[in-house]
Amino acid sequence: MFSEAAKKELQEIRLRYPNARAALLPALYVAQREFGWLSPDAYETVSDLLGVPKAIARGVGTFYAMYKHKPAGRNIVQLCTNVSCMILGAERLVDFLKNKYGLEPGGTTQDERFSLVIMECIGACGTAPAMLVNDDFYENLTENYIEEILQRYK
């Protein structure tokens, strides 16, 4: 179930659109925040609150890369490896995360502190290589800098 605050937030979101279906993407974001990932319960709650069939909600949700369909770590490391980042060393950073933290692309550390998602361009090409940790941008990455950044996330 959604918290009362989340229900209220969803009602406000709903008012921005002429129909309930258009509120589906933002509703899935709210659900992901509330449940931690888009579990079957999360889909059921969104479906009931918006009056959108469950199969449609799930079909739409699974199309998009930023909705999570398994439990994730407390912090999401989103590292770009597309061309501009790749030619400036992003692959070395993927190896570093694997060797230093046991963090594989698509995987989560054993202590559930970090999950790693490989991104397809995050619009920070001029300061490559770059990543997002949760909602925070980090640019001009090196192995040492990543180590320093990740210490801030518990």
Added chain:
Amino acid sequence: MEKILLKNIENPNSTDINEYIKAGGYTSLPKAIGMVPKDVTEEVKKAGLRGRGGAGFPVAMKWTFASADPKFPKYLLCNADEGEPGTFKDRPILEKNPHLLIEGMAISGHALSAEYGYIYLRGEYPAAKHILEKAISQAYDKGFLGDNIAGKGVKFHLAVHQGAGAYICGEETALIESLEGDKGQPRIKPPFPVNVGVFAKPTVVNNVETLSNLPYLIAVGGEAYSKIGSPDCPGPKIYCVSGHVEKPGVYELPMGTILRDIIYTHCGGIKGGRKLKAVIPGGISTPVLPPDKIDCPMDFVNMPKHGSMLGSGAVIVMDETVCLVKVCYRALRFFEHESCGKCTPCREGTGWLRKILGRIEKGEGMDGDIDLLLSISGNMLGKTFCPLGDGAASVVQNFIKHFRPEFEDHIRSKTCTVAG
């Protein structure tokens, strides 16, 4: 050239409405509202403004089609789904100059008699979401959005709609599907969005940079605006340069600046004095150019004459240490991941191209693989539902066209002799 789109972004409080007003902002909106809508469109036509999202479609023409449709309400959508690899030109506007975009959208809303607008913002820009929402709320408080803009009874409402990580939603009909709460799969055209767009109503989709040109364009008038940049394609352009240059970043320059000057004059040349090997001039989907083909004016009209496209103006510079087979493989891994799966040539073709490039890259390429790549990509070109598949096919064809010996060498040597 004075900064128009990136004006005041060094000001740490540039996102605040009072700072924007202090720098002369929100004066073009009342001016536009004082004009009849079709006169606003006429100024845009005189200016020769073309869409900055990649296709370069004349803005006034799109607006005229939507205005001519009798259905109401009409919608204005801002395409802020900046996802073309190499592109980071809209991000500084969204994060540092949000009121420029909001004012541009309100001006466009008036020209179109559109009462509702949405900014379709990519999910990967979470900071921009908070900045835009705060800026929108400030604009409502000051009466620049709402039911009675500038006290003239003009109505325009604006909200942010956050995407969720799908490159294809930058295609305008996929964007519309996504805004309606569906998978981002492109629609067949016609009907065009200007007639049957979001919620089945006339809809204009314009890029962030395009809309951000409007406050200045209205302030100086279409004719004065048309004197900036290329005569064929006027206005300022944000070029975003990444890769092996001394000073990568965003550069606001007159449209039509020569690619070589962007790299060597503005960006300080190739990093560490190394040799240039290849340039992708307009985002990963645009044809790659070898070093002897970069004396081309970077605009929508001239780039096709020089064998490439302006695209998003995202210049990716690669020096002699880069393995181009690997770059081509990485590009196809991207296209395969982002293909929406709706049409067969793209869904299957991107996967096969990626697999063959992958084996060449790993040193397991076979004789005939290059011809196979050309044959598969040739079967995709012009046969896919939307430009994503064409982009993927043309990337492969152009890398082979200009750098075939490197692909051959990979197959023959069973290893990479460039990057090891």
